[in-house]
Amino acid sequence: MFKSFFEKYFSGLTKNSILLAFASLFSDISTEMLYPILPVYLTQYLKANGSIVGIIEGIAQATQNIIQGFSGWLSDKLQQRKPIALVGYFLSAVSKPFIGLADTWQMVLAARFSDRVGAGSRSAPRDALLAESVEPQHRGRAFGLEGIGDNLGAFLGPLITVLLFFLLRFDIHIIFYLAIIPGLLAFLMVTLVREKRVNVTAKSKVSFHMNQFPKTYWKYLFVTCLFGIGNSSNAFLILEIREKGLSLYNTVFVYAFYNLVAAVVSYPAGSLSDKFGRKPLLLTSFFVFLITYLGFAFSSDILLTGFLFVFYGLFQGIFRASGKSYAADFVPSHFRASGIGWYSTAVGLSGLVASIIAGALWDKVSHTSVFVYGSVLSLSGIIFLMILVPNNLKNVN
Secondary structure, X not given: OHHHHHHHHOOOOOHHHHHHHXXXXXXXXXXXXXXXXXXXXXXXXXXXXXXXXXXXXXXXHHHHHHHHHHHHHHHHHHOOOHHHHHHHHHHHHHHHHHHHHOOOHHHHHHHHHHHHHHHHHHHHHHHHHHHHOOOHHHHHHHHHHHHHHHHHHHHHHHHHHHHHHHHOXXXXXXXXXXXXXXXXXXXHHHHOOOOOOOOHHHHHHOOOOHHHOOHHHHHHHHHHHHHHOOOOOOHHHHHHHHHOOOOHHHHHHHHHHHHHHXXXXXXXXXXXXXXXXXXXXXXXXXXXXXXXXXXHHHOOOHHHHHHHHHHOHHHHHHHHHHHHHHHHHOOOHHHHHHHHHHHHHHHHHHHHHHHHHHHHHHHHOXXXXXXXXXXXXXXXXXXXXXXXXXXXXXXXX
8 A cells, every 4th residue: 555655646757857866965964064164163263253154155146146046057058968067066066075174254255166067067967857857747846856855855954953063063164074974975866866968959058148038937937036036045034033032953854854845845745746747836836935035024923933934944845846846847858957047146146135135134224124024025926927937848859
């Protein structure tokens, strides 16, 4: 009985999609192991101030976002996914120990820049490999499975650091060195992926001009950006629950369980998007975002806001599983890495704009205004998604 359920529930997945999910698991463990300790390392060990922390993370995030679009274009231009993804995974893995070796914040910036160049380079080619690893009717499941790996890694990474740093009292530098291990395991997973042969005649048709994408793709990107400029960094959610009195130790656990919820919901969300279309699932994620931000704006109850943060994991899991697969649906196969790459760039850069605006609102207006602003933009995103973007596409390939 359980075997037949398992086979039916995970039908359509391939060895490649499973390997790429494990790659995301290990790479996110490597990245998120550093999440709880990097600000501490910069401020307490290297004596950097809060502005330096913001500059380093801002440059790192912007670098990753911009690189994603270009790596997708290059992957389509060369019609090569796996080699570019491998370079990205390897560069990201070997950069992390150099953070622990740094004795100035400038060295940390250089290592973080290298790490995020690697992360940006691998993203679009990997997602194109993932989209091409299954039939179109199972694409949501493939991205959902990859989302499980990504978000489960984000759950396990901070817990590993809690164990090593807070409980076993490992030296902080050792954790940066150890982060290379899951990073190289991710690289190993991708080496086992078998890339499909592509029609080499497609090479000559691929150029840097973006007018080759269909209008529906640009409508989708417009809605993504509109919603995205209200989707600020999760750092503001963390700061808010800390302001309400939650300890740092418990905040790390809330963040970890937020990622666990995202991991658990990711595959079912992708599977449902295959069955009912991407649009209803994406709308659901936008509504979860709206509810969470309204709760953070108007509730002073620490238990409720802590619950809402964990509940917010539904947004992360659904948005990741259905958002990228939706973008992949709009573009033909020889433009797929570019389509997903520019989508990821749009998500990242609009999020960067959102965080800059949120920071100004946080400092100059009020903490509540950050979440009211996000709520208004999410509501706008819901309206325009309903009006502009179709649910199911004909001739998806």
